[in-house]
Amino acid sequence: MSGSFSIIDAHAHCGREDRFPPQDIRDYASYLGRSGIRAVIMFPPVSEIYDRYDPGFKDTDQWRERRRESNEYLLGISSPELTVYPFLFIWNDYAVDQLTPAHKGIKWHRHPDEPRYDYENPLCSAAIADIRRRGMPVCLEEEFENTLYFINELARGVKVIIPHLGLLNGGYESLRRRDIWAMPNIYADTALAPPGDIKDYVSRYGHERIMFGSDFPFGDPVHELNKVMRLGLTDAQRAAITGLNAARLLSESNV
Ligand SMILES: [Zn+2]
Numbered sequence: 001m002s003g004s005f006s007i008i009d010a011h012a013h014c015g016r017e018d019r020f021p022p023q024d025i026r027d028y029a030s031y032l033g034r035s036g037i038r039a040v041i042m043f044p045p046v047s048e049i050y051d052r053y054d055p056g057f058k059d060t061d062q063w064r065e066r067r068r069e070s071n072e073y074l075l076g077i078s079s080p081e082l083t084v085y086p087f088l089f090i091w092n093d094y095a096v097d098q099l100t101p102a103h104k105g106i107k108w109h110r111h112p113d114e115p116r117y118d119y120e121n122p123l124c125s126a127a128i129a130d131i132r133r134r135g136m137p138v139c140l141e142e143e144f145e146n147t148l149y150f151i152n153e154l155a156r157g158v159k160v161i162i163p164h165l166g167l168l169n170g171g172y173e174s175l176r177r178r179d180i181w182a183m184p185n186i187y188a189d190t191a192l193a194p195p196g197d198i199k200d201y202v203s204r205y206g207h208e209r210i211m212f213g214s215d216f217p218f219g220d221p222v223h224e225l226n227k228v229m230r231l232g233l234t235d236a237q238r239a240a241i242t243g244l245n246a247a248r249l250l251s252e253s254n255v
Pocket residue numbers: 011013163215
């Protein structure tokens with residue numbers, strides 16, 4: 001950061017195999033124009049991690065290899081124009097041994113009708129202990145009950161980023177009623193979240209744990225950034241949400 005301010009997109013997917021829609025690093029860069037986005041937190045696409053359309057999906061060596069390659073791809077795409085902060089997309093082999101010094105977080109993702117994380121596996125708690133030790137944030141997209149379980153029991157105190165202001169974790173309001181947003185270790189991103197929810201969040205919980213995200217390729221980084229810029233926030237709030245909060249979180253992770 002060195003005093004100067006740069007915009008960080010805290011939520012984008014990037015990979016090589018999934019072309020619908022196209023989502024490699026050149027595709028991302030082609031959206032940026034004069035947006036001022038200089039850094040991005042990136043996760044592999046879901047389709048490179050597990051078969052989301054098969055609820056009975058069983059892990060195989062081939063899938064483990066595919067995951068490893070997909071996570072590895074993100075390690076080699078930073079450039080002078082765009083700094084990429086890779087998050088390791090974790091699945092049921094809980095391969096935290098693949099974490100490198102470049103990794104700044106963990107992606108944990110599942111929708112209700114998709115194959116489940118094996119929360120009973122001892123490797124799961126071992127992975128969480130390692131994540132906790134590294135001070136790493138986990139970007140957690142899970143159904144409501146599992147989100148509560150993760151935050152309140154399994155990974156108590158671990159920094160968790162809830163994407164889309166909870167849109168796919170049971171909803172912003174449901175999480176608000178459980179006092180989740182007020183917890184000091186819980187962060188949020190604005191990707192595809194309704195402007196009204198973002199404003200409500202800032203008025204209740206302040207502007208220090210909420211970060212601009214695009215959900216590229218499903219969201220357009222420039223459009224999503226403009227959404228945040230047009231909320232009528234103060235300059236200080238905007239600066240925090242579009243870069244300073246993410247920079248702080250990243251600087252505290254895996255050091
Ligand atoms: Zn996403």
